[in-house]
Amino acid sequence: MRFTAAALAAFLVMSGAAVAQVAPPPGSAVPPAPAPGGVASVVPPPVVPPVPLGARVFTAKSGLIFNTVRPDRVVDFEMVMGYLQAAFEESTDARVREQAKGWRVFKVTEPGPNNTVLYVFVIDPAVPGADYGLGRILADAYPDQIEKIWSLYTGSLAPSATLMNLTPVQPAPPPAVP
Numbered sequence: 001m002r003f004t005a006a007a008l009a010a011f012l013v014m015s016g017a018a019v020a021q022v023a024p025p026p027g028s029a030v031p032p033a034p035a036p037g038g039v040a041s042v043v044p045p046p047v048v049p050p051v052p053l054g055a056r057v058f059t060a061k062s063g064l065i066f067n068t069v070r071p072d073r074v075v076d077f078e079m080v081m082g083y084l085q086a087a088f089e090e091s092t093d094a095r096v097r098e099q100a101k102g103w104r105v106f107k108v109t110e111p112g113p114n115n116t117v118l119y120v121f122v123i124d125p126a127v128p129g130a131d132y133g134l135g136r137i138l139a140d141a142y143p144d145q146i147e148k149i150w151s152l153y154t155g156s157l158a159p160s161a162t163l164m165n166l167t168p169v170q171p172a173p174p175p176a177v178p
Helices: 005-014 071-090 094-101 134-141 146-156
Strands: 062-069 103-107 117-123 162-166
Touching: 062 071, 071 094, 071 103, 071 117, 071 134, 071 146, 094 103, 094 134, 134 146
Parallel strands: none
Antiparallel strands: 062 117, 062 162, 103 117
């Protein structure tokens, strides 16, 4: 299933998510925006490598993953986070161990919509090309228990997990004081 940028933005607005302006895909015609003084300037969009469908791969140096959890299943979700932490500690996979260094889990204090509980995975730094989906990491660590663990995880989620790439803002220098 393919979504246009406009359809995705409309979905996010309807679901209450914050929406940022997204650059059009490379190669699409974009009218230049007038610069101060009326002169048009063109800034090419950043080159973002394609990501396989369903993968949780960051294309920026840092990112966030929001997980909305059903209030009656918080214990299950946190149990899965315990399995994940143990999987990180016991992994012999160098990429997983590198991911673990920059992967932190936070619980939002305020209740979400319909009393859901929001958990945020803060990924900083992100490992280039690494898949941050839990399935593979947990399956490698717990091959005999993955069905039970995955059932706990998927059963705890309310529909709306979101991945966001973050790009640090480099502030412009202040104007010279005359």
